[in-house]
Structure formats: C-alpha cells, structure tokens
Amino acid sequence: MQLVTATEMQNIDNYTVETIGMPQDVLIERAAMSVIDVIGAGHFNLDHILVLAGLGNNGADGVAISRLLYAQGFNVSLQFVGNVTRAKDSVKRQLDIIEKYGLVRAEKSDFNEATLIIDAIFGTGLNNLLPEGLQKMIKAANHIEKTVIAVDTPTGIDATTGEVRGAALKAHTTVTFGYNKVGLTQRVGGYLSGNVIVKDIGLLTPQDFTFSLPDKENTPSVATS
Ligand SMILES: NC(=O)C1=CN([C@@H]2O[C@H](COP(=O)(O)OP(=O)(O)OC[C@H]3O[C@@H](n4cnc5c(N)ncnc54)[C@H](O)[C@@H]3O)[C@@H](O)[C@H]2O)[C@@H](O)CC1
Numbered sequence: 001m002q003l004v005t006a007t008e009m010q011n012i013d014n015y016t017v018e019t020i021g022m023p024q025d026v027l028i029e030r031a032a033m034s035v036i037d038v039i040g041a042g043h044f045n046l047d048h049i050l051v052l053a054g055l056g057n058n059g060a061d062g063v064a065i066s067r068l069l070y071a072q073g074f075n076v077s078l079q080f081v082g083n084v085t086r087a088k089d090s091v092k093r094q095l096d097i098i099e100k101y102g103l104v105r106a107e108k109s110d111f112n113e114a115t116l117i118i119d120a121i122f123g124t125g126l127n128n129l130l131p132e133g134l135q136k137m138i139k140a141a142n143h144i145e146k147t148v149i150a151v152d153t154p155t156g157i158d159a160t161t162g163e164v165r166g167a168a169l170k171a172h173t174t175v176t177f178g179y180n181k182v183g184l185t186q187r188v189g190g191y192l193s194g195n196v197i198v199k200d201i202g203l204l205t206p207q208d209f210t211f212s213l214p215d216k217e218n219t220p221s222v223a224t225s
C-alpha cells in the first residue's frame, strides 16, 4: 500500500487537473460518489444526515455528497463552517448546482438530531491550527459521540504527520482518495480516522513521481476499491 504526504497528494491532484486536463469538477463528483458507495455499503443510520462543509475542495466534495444524498430522497442538512463568500470557486460552482436541485443550506444545525455526520470541513489542504471556534465545535461534536464519516481526512488531522491541529473530529470511517495518507496511519491520526477506505477517483500519478515513503505490501486494516 503506497502512502503519500499532503504535498505529494496535492502534486498528484494538480498533475491530474492541470497536465492531464481532467476537470476538477469530475474529480469532485467521483470523490462524492465514492463516499456515497461507502455510505450505502455500511450499516449506518441514515435517518438524518448532517454534512459539514468547509470552504475548499474538501467542502466542494461535501456539497456534492449532500446533493447526491438529497437526490436519492434522504433527509440531509448541509451546513457550512466559515463564510461562503470566501469559498473557493469549486464550492461556489457546487452551490449553484444545489440551488437548482432545491437543496437549501441549513443556517445552524442541531448535532443531536443527526444520525450520521459527514465531515467535509478540511482535507489535505489543512496547514495550521484550526480556528478556535471550530475547535470548540469539534470538541462538542466528539463529546456527543455521533457516527462520523470523514471525507479524505478527519478534520484537524495533519495528513502528513497525523498530528492533531488543535482539535480533530473523530471518525468511524474515513474515505480517502487515490492513496492512503501517511498521517492516517500514525498513532493518533490512525485512531481518529477509524476504518480507512481508499477509493480510486481517477487521479493519475506521473510515471517518474518520487514518493517519500516506499510502497508497503499488505498493510492491514485498509481496504482499497
Ligand atoms: N485538488 C483536487 O483536484 C481534488 C481535491 N479533492 C479534495 O480536496 C481536498 C483538498 O482541498 P483544498 O486543497 O482546497 O484544501 P481543504 O479543502 O483541505 O482546505 C481549504 C483551504 O483552507 C485553508 N486553510 C488551511 N488550513 C487552515 C486553517 N488551519 N485555518 C483556516 N484555513 C485554513 C487553505 O487555504 C486550504 O486551501 C482533498 O482533501 C479532497 O477532499 C477531491 O475533490 C479530489 C480532487
């Protein structure tokens, strides 16, 4: 099982989008669909799904996930963490789409009502301590022990080192894209990621790409599909 750092993953993302020409929205859709597969294949209580979305591409994955769930008739609330006026264009494009589907963003969600939380706040782009307000929210969410599926990485985990950046949302399952991340195999990051499932979303790695860690065969507890 090949492991990558956050920077290596970003380089592979950029190569796929900029050099190969794969539209970023296609990758986002595939990432979202792979999370839907995992939700469908698990034994999760889907009565009330709360999707927490951030302002970067991880958040764009989250908006796409909420749309796919909504289109299938699930009771889904989409809540943004942060001011959407500062969101990346990928998020804004997703927001334009969901508006036409009739999916309205929740202003404030009651975590207690949620039977499943989808964590799409931060992914491999996290590079500092989480904002304090978000740390508080995460600590409160961890306290009520809801089932969480993390998109790519649990929010607050450094994908390279596995360190907690102030606070981290503990996941039951993490659906990570392309390759597993080094940080999700470290002691704390590994524990907080829960079951890690690696999904192929069509990312292409340059043939001469140099990975910082060697490929390891037979890493247990990680499923690839
Ligand atoms: N780049 C791509 O083409 C793809 C990216 N994907 C998703 O995109 C994620 C990475 O997206 P991004 O690079 O946009 O990053 P994130 O969505 O993880 O983070 C968003 C942005 O927040 C800012 N930020 C970082 N640390 C912060 C902190 N402590 N406090 C406040 N703001 C902070 C940074 O500007 C960062 O770019 C992946 O984890 C994956 O889920 C997938 O959709 C597949 C395709």
Ligand SMILES: [K+]
Binding pocket: 058, 119, 120, 121, 122, 123, 150, 151, 152, 153, 154, 155
């Ligand atoms: K996440």
